[in-house]
Amino acid sequence: MNQYQAPLARALSVYAPMVRAYNSIDDPDSAQEVLDIATGMIAPPIDQFLAFNEADILIKRGDLEGAEAAVQRGETIIDQFKLEDARYLVFMLEGFLNRRKGDFESSSEAFQSALDQINRSVLGGSDLYQELPALQAELAESRILSGHLDAAEKALEEGFRLDPNEPLLWLTKARFQLASGLPQLAQASVNYALAIWNDADPEYEDVISARALQREISLSLPTG
Numbered sequence: 001m002n003q004y005q006a007p008l009a010r011a012l013s014v015y016a017p018m019v020r021a022y023n024s025i026d027d028p029d030s031a032q033e034v035l036d037i038a039t040g041m042i043a044p045p046i047d048q049f050l051a052f053n054e055a056d057i058l059i060k061r062g063d064l065e066g067a068e069a070a071v072q073r074g075e076t077i078i079d080q081f082k083l084e085d086a087r088y089l090v091f092m093l094e095g096f097l098n099r100r101k102g103d104f105e106s107s108s109e110a111f112q113s114a115l116d117q118i119n120r121s122v123l124g125g126s127d128l129y130q131e132l133p134a135l136q137a138e139l140a141e142s143r144i145l146s147g148h149l150d151a152a153e154k155a156l157e158e159g160f161r162l163d164p165n166e167p168l169l170w171l172t173k174a175r176f177q178l179a180s181g182l183p184q185l186a187q188a189s190v191n192y193a194l195a196i197w198n199d200a201d202p203e204y205e206d207v208i209s210a211r212a213l214q215r216e217i218s219l220s221l222p223t224g
Contacts, residue, residue, distance in 0.1 A: 008046055011038040019053045025203040028060045049077045052089045059096055067097055088117035088128075095138060104146035111139035133163035137172040144172070144179050152176050167196040171210050174217065183220045190214045 015038035022031035035054060039047050055070035071093050078086050091114035098107035115135050118128055136159030143152035156176060159169045170193035177186035190213050197207050 007041045007043075008049065011041055011050065014038075015041075016050070016053055019056065023056055023060050024205050025201055026060070026205055028057045031057050031060070046077060046081070048073045049083075049086075050074075051077075052093060055093050055097075059093070059100060062100075064097055064100055067093070071097070085117075085121045088114040088121070091117060092135065092138075095142065099142055099145070104142050107142040108139060108146055108148070108151075111135060111142055115139065133159045133166040134168050136162065137166065137168040140169075140172045141175065144175055149176065149180060165196060167193040167210075168206060170196065171206060171213065174210075174213055178213075178217055178220065183217050187214070187217045187221065190217060 015034050018034045019031045019038075022028070022034065031053075035050060035057065038053075039050050042050070051070040051074035055067040055074070058064075058067035058070060071090055075087075075090050077083070078090070091110045095107045095110035095114060098104070098110055115132065118132060118135075121128060136155050140152045140155035140159065143149070143155060152172075153176060156169060156173055159166060159172075163169070170189050174186040174189035174193065177183070177189060190210055193210050194207070194214065197204070197210065200207050202208075
């Protein structure tokens with residue numbers, strides 16, 4: 001495993017975030033170009049660890065079967081090299097995949113498993129823990145979609161405990177408040193999310209989602 005560590009670490013620290021960034025602005029073609037560069041840096045079979053990034057791209061393209069196959073390839077590497085701390089990636093991508101398939105219960109379970117895996121990880125204090133607030137937001141969103149508003153509220157509370165300025169939490173809180181019949185509070189929450197994202201790329205998918213929710217909320221507000 002030692003001969004793989006340096007190039008893999010570089011690929012994960014430099015190129016994997018670039019893949020996510022391109023995906024976040026709905027540019028899977030550029031994300032794939034970056035992924036190809038990263039994959040070329042790493043010798044087989046450990047290059048298949050980047051299958052998780054490939055799955056992210058395929059989900060963006062709507063190829064859910066291809067994404068599931070990519071996740072399975074990545075999980076094989078986790079099992080082969082005993083990279084147990086990375087198993088959260090399997091659960092996280094299953095969360096997104098199940099949500100895209102409309103299976104919100106399974107999506108919630110997968111996101112919870114991802115959170116549990118990170119919290120059990122020996123990588124305490126690492127950058128991995130910065131993922132927790134956003135994952136709490138994803139968990140809350142799937143719980144909202146499954147109709148479990150009480151559980152969604154608990155996920156949001158834990159997320160805000162970790163980072164009260166995470167904009168994705170405020171966006172999901174707005175969805176929760178709208179689903180709870182509180183459009184005025186929802187309006188304030190989505191406006192706060194957009195204020196935090198004030199300098200973000202206008203093509204960023206979460207900003208686009210926030211503006212769409214803002215319009216939806218405005219239509220639900222009482223007139224007169």
